[in-house]
Amino acid sequence: MFRKRSLMALFAAVAALAVTAGGPGAAWAEIKIGSVLSVTGPASFLGDPEDKTLKMYVDKINAGGGVLGEKLELVIYDDGGDAKKARTFATRLIEEDEVVAMVGGSTTGTTMAMVPLFEEAEIPFISLGGAVVIIDPVKDFVFKTPHTDRMACEKIFEDMKARGISKIGMISGTGGFGKSMRGQCLDVAGGYGIEVVADETYGPKDSDMTPQLTNIKNADGLQAVVNPGFGQGPAIVTRNYAQLGISQPLYQSHGVASKSFIELAGETAEGVRLPAAALLVADKLPDSDPQKKVVTDYKAAFEAKWNQPVSTFGGHAYDGLFLLIEAMKRAGSTDGKAVRDELRKTKDFMGTAGLVNMSAEDHLGLDLSAFRMLEIRKGDWALVE
Amino acid sequence: MSEFLQFAFSGITVGAVYAMVALGFTIIYNASDVVNFAQGEFVMLGGMSTVFLAAFGLPLPLAALLAILIAALTGVALNKLVIEPARDASVVTLIIITIGASIFLRGIAQVIFDKQFHRLPSFSGDDPIAVLGASLTPQSLWVLGGAAVIVVLLYVFFNRTLFGKSILATSHNRLAAQLVGVNVRFVLMISFALSAAIGAVAGILVTPITLTSYDVGTMLALKGFAAAMLGGMGNPIGAVVGGLLVGLAEALGAGYLSSEYKDAVAFVIILAVLFFLPRGLFGKTGTERV
Numbered sequence: 001m002f003r004k005r006s007l008m009a010l011f012a013a014v015a016a017l018a019v020t021a022g023g024p025g026a027a028w029a030e031i032k033i034g035s036v037l038s039v040t041g042p043a044s045f046l047g048d049p050e051d052k053t054l055k056m057y058v059d060k061i062n063a064g065g066g067v068l069g070e071k072l073e074l075v076i077y078d079d080g081g082d083a084k085k086a087r088t089f090a091t092r093l094i095e096e097d098e099v100v101a102m103v104g105g106s107t108t109g110t111t112m113a114m115v116p117l118f119e120e121a122e123i124p125f126i127s128l129g130g131a132v133v134i135i136d137p138v139k140d141f142v143f144k145t146p147h148t149d150r151m152a153c154e155k156i157f158e159d160m161k162a163r164g165i166s167k168i169g170m171i172s173g174t175g176g177f178g179k180s181m182r183g184q185c186l187d188v189a190g191g192y193g194i195e196v197v198a199d200e201t202y203g204p205k206d207s208d209m210t211p212q213l214t215n216i217k218n219a220d221g222l223q224a225v226v227n228p229g230f231g232q233g234p235a236i237v238t239r240n241y242a243q244l245g246i247s248q249p250l251y252q253s254h255g256v257a258s259k260s261f262i263e264l265a266g267e268t269a270e271g272v273r274l275p276a277a278a279l280l281v282a283d284k285l286p287d288s289d290p291q292k293k294v295v296t297d298y299k300a301a302f303e304a305k306w307n308q309p310v311s312t313f314g315g316h317a318y319d320g321l322f323l324l325i326e327a328m329k330r331a332g333s334t335d336g337k338a339v340r341d342e343l344r345k346t347k348d349f350m351g352t353a354g355l356v357n358m359s360a361e362d363h364l365g366l367d368l369s370a371f372r373m374l375e376i377r378k379g380d381w382a383l384v385e
Numbered sequence: 386m387s388e389f390l391q392f393a394f395s396g397i398t399v400g401a402v403y404a405m406v407a408l409g410f411t412i413i414y415n416a417s418d419v420v421n422f423a424q425g426e427f428v429m430l431g432g433m434s435t436v437f438l439a440a441f442g443l444p445l446p447l448a449a450l451l452a453i454l455i456a457a458l459t460g461v462a463l464n465k466l467v468i469e470p471a472r473d474a475s476v477v478t479l480i481i482i483t484i485g486a487s488i489f490l491r492g493i494a495q496v497i498f499d500k501q502f503h504r505l506p507s508f509s510g511d512d513p514i515a516v517l518g519a520s521l522t523p524q525s526l527w528v529l530g531g532a533a534v535i536v537v538l539l540y541v542f543f544n545r546t547l548f549g550k551s552i553l554a555t556s557h558n559r560l561a562a563q564l565v566g567v568n569v570r571f572v573l574m575i576s577f578a579l580s581a582a583i584g585a586v587a588g589i590l591v592t593p594i595t596l597t598s599y600d601v602g603t604m605l606a607l608k609g610f611a612a613a614m615l616g617g618m619g620n621p622i623g624a625v626v627g628g629l630l631v632g633l634a635e636a637l638g639a640g641y642l643s644s645e646y647k648d649a650v651a652f653v654i655i656l657a658v659l660f661f662l663p664r665g666l667f668g669k670t671g672t673e674r675v
Contacts, residue, residue, distance in 0.1 A: 039500070040495060040500050040600075041500075041600070042600075044500040044501065044598075045501060045502070048500060048501070174645060200644050201643075201644050201645055202639075202644055202647070203644075203645075203647055203648050205601075205604050205648070206647060206648070207399070207591075207594070207595030207596070207601075208395050208398070208399050208594070208595065208636070210391060210392075210394070210395040210636075211391070211392045211395050211636050211637075211639040211640035211644065212639060212640070212644045214388055214391040214392065214519075214640060215388075215640060218388060231502075232502040232596045232598070235502070235504075235596060236595065236596065239511075239594075242511070242513075243511075243513045243520055243522050244391070244513070244520055245513060245515075245520055260501060260502070263504065264502055264503075264504050264596055266504065266506075266511070267511065268511065
């Protein structure tokens with residue numbers, strides 16, 4: 001009896017101890033910018049390049065004299081992808097570190113957990129999370145840099161319409177990103193004349209999706225499949241998709257727009273389409289493209305410093321940091337409200353995600369043209385036009 | 386029908402991995418009464434070490450062998466450095482120590498390897514095999530075959546070799562085994578090495594299918610634990626059957642019910658077993674010693 005009970009208690013303890021914490025890194029300086037990123041855990045492929053990008057550019061900016069005559073100090077915490085931890089770290093940033101602004105929140109889940117705290121403290125918060133709920137409805141102090149999942153759905157459906165596809169299956173991750181994008185896709189599908197004939201989900205740590213894909217494969221009139229999700233999940237979906245011999249086109253989301261997806265999915269990624277920022281195809285853009293300089297410069301800097309391929313996620317951090325710094329320069333101060341007002345006035349800012357034009361009603365400022373439809377060909381990205 | 390077959394393929398492949406993890410639990414439990422929650426970390430070590438050794442240019446079979454060795458040595462070190470110094474502590478304390486060890490191993494892996502997901506190439510290509518309308522990857526056959534070979538080898542080892550029998554003897558009665566000349570400490574060490582090696586083999590075989598990263602161990606340990614409980618903690622046959630059942634239940638649950646609750650299946654099984662069948666399917670019927 002004793003053993004049985006203690007096993008049960010232990011089981012609960014192990015379940016609770018699923019992830020471990022990361023530590024802060026800090027040095028004294030004048031302008032404190034905070035960041036809570038998912039450097040480890042299931043969203044590490046977001047947090048890791050974001051972390052590296054922020055560190056690299058803060059060093060560069062400080063080497064060039066800082067901002068408003070002051071040096072920047074970056075305080076980064078690792079939430080391991082856990083929204084509860086993100087919230088705790090956000091409290092610490094606001095109350096103990098007293099940061100003037102925040103660039104971070106790798107996922108929608110962690111971002112939404114932190115939003116109320118920054119709103120209350122009236123500190124500008126530039127999120128790197130994907131979902132549209134972050135800025136719709138508009139929150140006073142919350143901005144974001146990545147394209148929204150709604151835009152990704154629209155871009156995908158636009159492409160499907162051009163290919164004459166009207167009946168699709170969906171297999172979505174149950175993490176914050178997948179759940180949100182699934183909702184947005186279902187919401188806008190009707191407008192493109194698209195009917196969702198199969199709708200399945202999988203958990204963020206799931207390692208085999210053949211049961212779900214079998215159900216999708218057997219759906220009547222299936223013409224294509226969309227997989228909203230990020231992390232290793234979509235790579236496994238792509239592999240299982242090939243295993244089951246499903247011949248209809250597979251669309252992934254911008255959530256997998258990094259080379260590691262192609263590596264993980266291997267040959268099975270051939271022909272997969274996804275909407276993504278221009279950064280992924282920086283060297284393939286025509287020279288006339290106004291975005292070319294920003295993306296090739298960032299790519300060169302990141303790859304030279306870290307010796308790993310660039311991903312769009314690090315680009316979101318780049319956009320967030322420079323949006324913030326330009327707003328601070330224009331405001332001439334680091335006061336929360338002044339910086340917020342200037343962020344809203346951002347015009348013609350060319351970032352890695354596209355051209356940003358913000359307003360009081362639009363805390364993202366991107367439009368559909370910033371997304372490029374890509375196809376994976378011979379283990380590399382190719383532009384679909 | 387083809388649909389059911391597809392779910393079943395998925396279930397037994399995943400189930401075979403759970404079975405191997407559960408076997409690891411069983412071996413250590415039998416030798417020491419400890420439920421080793423670092424069992425999942427051996428699976429991770431097997432997969433990750435192979436990935437990184439292969440990245441250094443070692444041929445895959447050699448990398449895999451070295452990875453098994455690394456895991457086995459880690460198992461021995463776990464026993465020597467963590468379990469043995471605390472051998473006078475209660476079993477529950479020892480179990481808690483293994484949880485600490487698993488967190489430690491995960492942390493080390495994060496530093497030595499990295500935090501990204503990795504994949505190994507499939508051993509015999511990626512062309513699926515069609516069976517009655519369902520499809521199976523060649524790698525699944527490797528996993529199933531690997532699990533079968535391990536079960537057979539373990540059977541022979543425990544029933545046909547003197548040393549295997551001395552492990553069994555230790556598990557039945559430690560003191561008596563010691564009195565007839567069995568080196569109990571050595572038995573314990575080999576048990577850890579053996580169960581770590583089995584975990585590593587599972588990790589290597591499954592990495593081409595499920596990918597691996599520093600933190601895949603936690604979930605596998607929980608599922609493997611559920612499998613071992615279902616089969617009856619301490620019974621090797623039970624571990625294998627339990628593993629396959631948990632895998633099948635997950636796949637069928639995801640296919641026919643809702644994929645939302647896939648992970649919940651294993652935990653519902655643990656709870657159900659603890660409430661209604663505390664000794665598992667193949668567990669010894671209880672006798673209380675007075």
